[in-house]
Amino acid sequence: MKQTNYPLPIRVLVGELKRLPGIGPRSAERIALWMVQSRDARAGDVAAAIQTVNERINPCKCCGFFTETELCEFCADTSRDAAILCVVEQPTDVLPLERTGRFRGRYHAIGGRISPLDHIGPEHLRIGELLNRVRDEKPQEIILALGSDVEGEATANYIAVLLREFGVGVTRLAQGLPAGGGLEHADELTLSRALSGRTRI
Numbered sequence: 001m002k003q004t005n006y007p008l009p010i011r012v013l014v015g016e017l018k019r020l021p022g023i024g025p026r027s028a029e030r031i032a033l034w035m036v037q038s039r040d041a042r043a044g045d046v047a048a049a050i051q052t053v054n055e056r057i058n059p060c061k062c063c064g065f066f067t068e069t070e071l072c073e074f075c076a077d078t079s080r081d082a083a084i085l086c087v088v089e090q091p092t093d094v095l096p097l098e099r100t101g102r103f104r105g106r107y108h109a110i111g112g113r114i115s116p117l118d119h120i121g122p123e124h125l126r127i128g129e130l131l132n133r134v135r136d137e138k139p140q141e142i143i144l145a146l147g148s149d150v151e152g153e154a155t156a157n158y159i160a161v162l163l164r165e166f167g168v169g170v171t172r173l174a175q176g177l178p179a180g181g182g183l184e185h186a187d188e189l190t191l192s193r194a195l196s197g198r199t200r201i
Helices: 008-018 025-037 043-056 091-098 127-137 150-166 188-196
Strands: 084-088 106-109 141-145 169-172
Touching (some): 084 091, 084 127, 091 106, 106 127, 127 150, 141 150, 150 169
Parallel strands (some): 084 141, 141 169
């Protein structure tokens, strides 16, 4: 007996939506059907926005944050304190720290964490670029604002060892972040306290 299904364009859309993080088969199907049935779906606007982001947004050549130009707004801002460099795992970790209003230094996203089980070593991260920045910009303090889970701690310790040769102060976010948690789940007060209570390692 022939199995009934949605027309091919809907099935293709469901398949593409399922590729997005956090969207399973049922959610993908609901979104696809909403786009087909709802008068307010504005699917063309959604498609145009996705296309625009894909064409115009790229990583900042200095810190790795999102930008339409060569440098992001943080790296291009000459009023920021170049003496303090905050190292984060992902570009998405920049905004939670920025929204605390407590940090006016510069950022550097390394693009992940060392995770042997996932076959991610130091060579897969932007650690070399970090060392080049420290060599060229000569900051006085490096804040390692990495996750407090096992991989985050291992990555922080690895970077701290590499930074010893530069004679730069290296600190780590101390209080406020829960063990096993990342920056994306922390509220602004928690991050503000973590920044204030960072400790030297």
